[in-house]
Amino acid sequence: MPFPRKVSIIIRKRTLFVLLVLLLSLMNTTTLIHAQSPSLKVIDAYWTVRGSKVTSARIGEEVTAHIKVKAEGGTVQGILTIKVRQDAEVWIDKDYAVREVSVALSSGAEKEYTLTFTPFDASGEKLKEVLGEPKLRGYYLQVEFKDEKIYTMESAYPPRLTVPAPFWAICVADATVDTIEKDTNKGGESYLEVSDTSQELFGAIQRAYLRFDVSGLPEDAMVESAILKLHVRMLGGTHTIGAHYCPDNSWKESEITWNNAPPFEAHVLDEVVISKDSTWYGWNITESLRNIWPQNEVTFVMVSEDKQELKSSLLWFDSKDQEYEWMKGYKPRIAIYWSLPKEPSSISCNISPKLVGFGEEVFITGRITPAVSTVDVDVTIIAPDGSKALVTTKTSGDGTYKASFIPDQLGTWKFAASWKGNEDYEGATSPDVSLKVVKASTVLSVKLSESKITKGDSITVLGSIYPAVSGATVILNFTKPDGSTLKKTVTTGSDGSFSLSFELTETGSWT
Structure with a gap:
């Protein structure tokens, strides 16, 4: 009976064909539904320092990461996680700062979110003593929505953030002094204690003296910023720690005690709230270093600016004296950004003619002295009603520049030219020059x-x-x-x- 067998084969083939068509139809339907489901998209990401967009920042400088998102395909609602991550050369990238925020946006709506952080590791420097001492490339943004990654900043620099390496001032002496053992020297220990439990029975005050070698900088160096970095080893509670300048560098690590420690200035250079162990913290000591420069050595004293209970008073910073090799990366240090003095410059601004009729063209000319070629010159123009306009042009080979402008108001206008300076010369701004605009003759x-x-x-x-x-x-x-x-x-x-x-x-x- 071959005929029924043949029919059975035909039916099976037809059944398989129908099933295949249905499967493809379901796949297409699923794809269509997925494409229409609401989603959140990152449409912009960038960094700012003091309100200006940047792709580079300094150690200890407050940086704000910005992301702009847009809801697509419907209303979106959920938890948005913004991460600033460290980009390591041959090691696993790690989160450096994280912020979670609740998001609820209707379809097509856009919104910007920010995360502020302070970098304490510089690009090109090693992160830890493992696998060939991996170095930090920089920092980048990663965004997750409902625990799913929706954005990673492209791997180029920029848009990723670099932190140029500063001059590192090395700690050459450090020690704890305390009121319990007033004549005991604690130099050479691997940690520095800072706390104040003096209000408690059997309480005490611990302070840390640190001296740094800054002789590697030129005597005419101009200190642009200086951040004292300390690494917290152990922490028992929240502390507010201030940095004070000590003008006496004669103390010795092997001899200093509470009773013979040199006095320090009462003025607090900077204070920082310590709330997490195994973390770097930084104090801005720029003001002090500028005031005393030049110096070969400089001393700072870390003081508890608030009082703690005995049970939560523990605070240890890593000192310069570390027994283990892998701990030596946690030594105290000062990150100094500096530059050599620049030559002064001047810029002139001339208007021709100085009396014009309404609607007539005005010519703006001037010169940077000494001559600097192909740099931007900004001409700020103030109208009679107080509104401002900006005309930007470039200098030619002899440092001269020219531009034109047509005033649109009657009255007295003011013009001033400026340039920002470069590696060799300081910037300059010209005196104001005036223009009188009158009704034109007809x-x-x-x-x-x-x-x-x-x-x-x-x-x-x-x-x-x-x-x-x-x-x-x-x-x-x-x-x-x-x-x-x-x-x-x-x-x-x-x-x-x-x-x-x-x-x-x-x-x-x-x-």
């Missing part, structure tokens, strides 16, 4: 279409205003043969011209 011309016509005919008066004034009202006065006056008005066109036609009803001479 010429009104008039002619008639005919010099002689018949009573009852129409005559056309043609005319124009030069320079062209669009939409101006022109008053035409006609003297009739009987001496009376006829007054008519007409409006100019875009080219300043006008025309008027009317019928003459009286014979005689019209003017």
Whole structure:
């Protein structure tokens, strides 16, 4: 009975075909539904420092990461996680700062979110003593929504953030002094204690003295920023720690105690709240270093600016004296950004002419001295009503620049040129120069279409205003043969011209 067997085979093939068609249909349907489901998309990401966009920041400088998101395909709602991550060369990237925020956006809506952090590791420097001492490339942004990664900043620099390496001032002496053991020297220990439990029974005060070698900088160096970095080893509670300047560098690590420690200034250079162990913290000591420069060594004292209970008073910073090799990366240090003094410069600004009619062009010229070529010059223009405009141009090979401008208000205008400076020269701003804008002189011309016509005919008066004034009202006065006056008005066109036609009803001479 071969026939039924053949039919059975045909049915199976047809069944498989139908199933395949249904499967493809379901796949297409699933894809369509997925494409229409609401989603959150990152449409912009960037960094700012003090409100200006950057792709590079310094150690200890507060950086704000910005992301802008857009809801697509419907309303989205959930937890958005913003991460600033460290980009390591040959090691696993790690989160450096994290912020979670609740998001609820309707379809098409956009919103910006920020995360502020302070980098304490520089690009090109090693992160930890493992697998060939991996180095930090920089920092980048990663965004998750509902625990799913939706954005990772592209791997190029920029847009990723770099932190240039500073000059590192090395700690050459450090020690704890305390009121319990006033004559005991604690130099050489692997940690520094800072706390104040003096209000408690059997309480005490611990302070840390640190001296740094800054002799590697030129004597004429200009300190731009300086951050004292300390690594927290152990922490028992929240502490507010201040950095104080000590003018006496004569103390010795092996001899300093509470009783012989040199006095320090009462002024707090900077104070930081310590709330997490195994973490770097930084104090801004720029003001102090600038005031005392130049120096070969400098001493700072870390002081608890608040009081703690005994049970939560523990705070250990890692000292310069570390027994294990892998701990030596946690030694105290100062990150110093500096530059050599720049030569002064000047810039001039001239306006020609200094008295113009409304709508006339003004020429702005000047020079940077000493001559600096192909740099931007910004000309700030203040109108009579106080509004401002900015014209930017570049210098030529001899340091001169030129630009033009057409003022659009009557009255006195002010102009000033400036440039930001470069590696060799400081920037400069010119004195203000003034421009007076007055009403422009115009010429009104008039002619008639005919010099002689018949009573009852129409005559056309043609005319124009030069320079062209669009939409101006022109008053035409006609003297009739009987001496009376006829007054008519007409409006100019875009080219300043006008025309008027009317019928003459009286014979005689019209003017």
